[in-house]
Amino acid sequence: MRSFYQNWNRADKNVNEKNKQEKLSLMLIRNAELLREKKYLPERRRAIRLRRSRLTEVGQSLDYRIKTATSREEWIEAFSLAHDRYVELGYMDPDPSTMRLKIQNILPSTRVFTARYEGRAVATATLIIDSPLGLPSDAIYKKELDMLRNKGRLVSEGSSLVTAKEFKCSNIFMLLFKVVYAYAQYLQTDDICIAVNPKHARFYEDILLFEPIGELRYFPSVKDAPAILERMDLRTAHARFADIYNMEDFDCDLYTFFFTANNGDESEWGKSYPTGGLRMSLEDIRYFFVEKTDLFVGIDDDKLAYIQKCYPDYDFTRLLPPGYFSTR
Template identity: 35%
Template sequence: MSENKKEVWRRRRRLNLSKVPECLTKRIVEVSFCSKLEEFEEAFSLLYDRYHEVGLIPTSKERLFFTPYQALPDSRVCVARSLETGEVTSTATLVIDSEVGLPSDSLYKDIIDKLRKEGRKPAEFTCLAAKTDIYSRNGLFYIFRILYKYAISKGVTDLVISVHPKHTTFYELLLLFERISPLSYYPRLKNAPAYLERLDLIDVKKRYEVAYSPFWEGQTVIDFFFHITLPEDAWILTHSYNMKRHIFKYFYIEKTNAFKKMDKKLADYLASIYLEDSDYQEKELLQVAL
C-alpha cells in the first residue's frame, strides 16, 4: 500500500471510529460566541474542570480558568451546547494577532514572527476543552468551523495552535494542521509538552478536497466546512464585540486577581479598553497592578 493510500485509510478509519460523519450530518450541538457573563462563566468553568482534571493547573477556589487574551476585542470565546441537555460540552477561543501578540508567542515568537514578516496575519486557536464523551469532543468540529469562518472574515491567513503530543494525530490527520516547531514545554501549565501547529487558510479548501475526496465519508467533511449553511452563519459577522466592560471587571478584577498578575503590556492594553480614569476604584486597581 502506498504512503498516500495508507494516509487515506488512516484518515477514514479515524473519522469512523470517532463517529465524526455521524456527528456532522446529525446535528448534536448548537454553537455561539459568548456575550453574556453567564456564558463566559460556563466556558471558563469547563476549562478549569478539564485542565484541573488532567493536572495542568492547581486547585483554585474560583474554579475558573481564563487568560488575558480572551478579553481582547477581536477574540471570540465560543461554546458548543448540547441540543439534548442544554449544557456546554466544549469550548475554544480564537485570538487574532494584534500589538500584544498571541498566547504562543511565549514559546514560539521567533516562528510566529516569521509569518508576520512574510505579511501573513496569524490567529491562534486556544483554550480548548471538552467533556470526555465522544459527542462532546466532536462538538469541537462545530466550534472550529465557526471560528474558521470568523477568522476568514477578519482577514486571517494562518491558524496556529499549541498541541499536546498525544493530540497531534487529531489536528494533523483530521484538521490538516502541519507541525512547525520542535517540542517545547509550557511553564504555566506545569511544563506541559506541546508542538506548534499551523493551518494555512489561503489554500485550506484545496487541501481538504485533496485529503477527503478519495472516500465518500470525506465529502461530509468537505461539505460541513465549505458548502453547507448552518444557522449560526447568519450572525457571525453581526456579533460586533467580545466582552463588555462589566464582564471584564467581574472576571479579571472582582472575581479573581487576574488583572494584577498580567504582563504589563497586556494590562496597559486592556486597561485602555475596559477601565476609565474617571472611575476612582478602578484607577487605584490599575496603579496597584502596574
C-alpha cells in the same frame, strides 16, 4: 527418441519461460499496487478514521447548540469548564476562582464559543486574534509566531479547546472547530495556530491538515506539559482540503463539512460577529480581571494602553485598585 526428448525439453523450457513471464507480470502488478497503497496510505487512514469516529455525522449534532458566549453567566460557564477539565487532566491546580482564562479574553476580538446540551455548556473553544497583547503560545513559541508576523500575516490561536469528560467521544469538537474556523475566515486571518499535546498532534495533522511549525517544548502554564505548535494556513486551506478529501473513500469528508455544508448566509455573520468586536461591560472586566483573577498584575504599560484603546469610553481608574496608575 532423441528427437522426442529434444522437443520435450524445448516445450518444457517454453512453459518455464512463460511461467517466469507470468510471475514477473504478477510481481510488477503487485508492486504497482503496493506503491499505490503506499502513496494513498495517509488518505486511506484518514478515510478509515473519519468513518470510525463519526466526526461529521449530522445525526450526532442535532442535540447540540453552538453559541458565542455573550454574558457573564456564559463566560463563567466556559471558563469554569476549561478550569475543571485542566484540573482533571493534571494541567493545573485548582484555582480559587474555579475559572481558567487569559488576559486576551478581555479583547473584543476574542471569541469564546460553547457547545450546549440540554441548557448547559459541555464543550468550549476560544479563538484569540493577534494583537499587542500577543498570543498565549508566545510564552514558548514567540520566535515561530514572529516569523509569521514578519511576513505580514494575521495570526490567530485556538485556545482552551475542552470537552466535558462524558462528551469526549462525541463529535462535539468538530462542530466547535467548524465555527472557530469560520470565524477566523470571517475576520480574514491568515493562520490558526494551536499548541497541542504531542499525543493529539497526529489528529490535527492527519485529519485537520495542520502542520507542525515548532519543536517539542514544555508549557509552564500547564505544569510543564509537552506541546507542539501546529499551524493551519488559511490562505491554502480550501485548496488543501479539496485536494485531500476528493477521493470516493471520503463519504464523510471534511471539505464538504467545512466549506459547503451548513455554512449559512454570510450576511448573517456581521450580526453574530460584529467587526467592532464583542465588548465586555466595565463591571464584567472588573469581575473577571480584578476580583476573580490577578491578570492585570504585572501587565506592561503598552499592553494596558492597548486595552484602554479597545474601551475608549471606559474609565479604567475606576476599574483598577486605588493607586494602580500612580505607582506605575
